[in-house]
Amino acid sequence: MGRDGKMKARRDAKYWLTTQWAHPLDGSLPYYVFLKPKYQCLKRAVQDGDGVLFYELGRRAPSWAFANPPKGRQAIVAVAVVGAPFRKRSGLPPENPFTLEAVCTQRSGRGTVPRAKVNAILSYKPNYTFFGYGGGSGLAEINLPEFQQLVNLLLA
Numbered sequence: 466m467g468r469d470g471k472m473k474a475r476r477d478a479k480y481w482l483t484t485q486w487a488h489p490l491d492g493s494l495p496y497y498v499f500l501k502p503k504y505q506c507l508k509r510a511v512q513d514g515d516g517v518l519f520y521e522l523g524r525r526a527p528s529w530a531f532a533n534p535p536k537g538r539q540a541i542v543a544v545a546v547v548g549a550p551f552r553k554r555s556g557l558p559p560e561n562p563f564t565l566e567a568v569c570t571q572r573s574g575r576g577t578v579p580r581a582k583v584n585a586i587l588s589y590k591p592n593y594t595f596f597g598y599g600g601g602s603g604l605a606e607i608n609l610p611e612f613q614q615l616v617n618l619l620l621a
Contacts, residue, residue, distance in 0.1 A: 480612035481517045484603040486526030487537040499563035504602040519543040540577035545569035578618045
């Protein structure tokens with residue numbers, strides 16, 4: 466993210482929306498795009514320099530994810546740039562199916578974009594909850610105008 470609030474992404478970058486459980490509100494955890502191994506097509510599609518928006522699901526993370534998880538805000542809470550290819554995660558509890566991660570850099574987020582606005586911009590039904598988003602992967606590509614509109618709202 467540059468000083469002007471613009472993404473510093475590759476010229477041919479793709480743009481993604483990922484759903485996740487809420488991060489600790491103290492910012493103690495970095496942002497990653499997580500995938501289950503069965504989504505190899507997405508693993509190959511997401512590249513360094515792609516833009517990604519993070520949508521917090523409304524439910525709490527399971528206790529094996531981290532201690533005292535906050536409830537999600539049902540909103541886009543951050544924007545970042547994919548900073549590295551997917552790699553296998555280590556030290557996971559056996560219950561965690563998200564064994565692939567791609568670290569993100571240039572994370573920013575001043576506010577949130579509530580679910581109702583996200584749904585309107587992405588032309589989803591007003592009551593869509595993002596459960597099962599991206600065919601169950603939690604990750605889907607969005608177009609540049611949608612991405613820019615959501616980033617502008619997030620950083621306003």
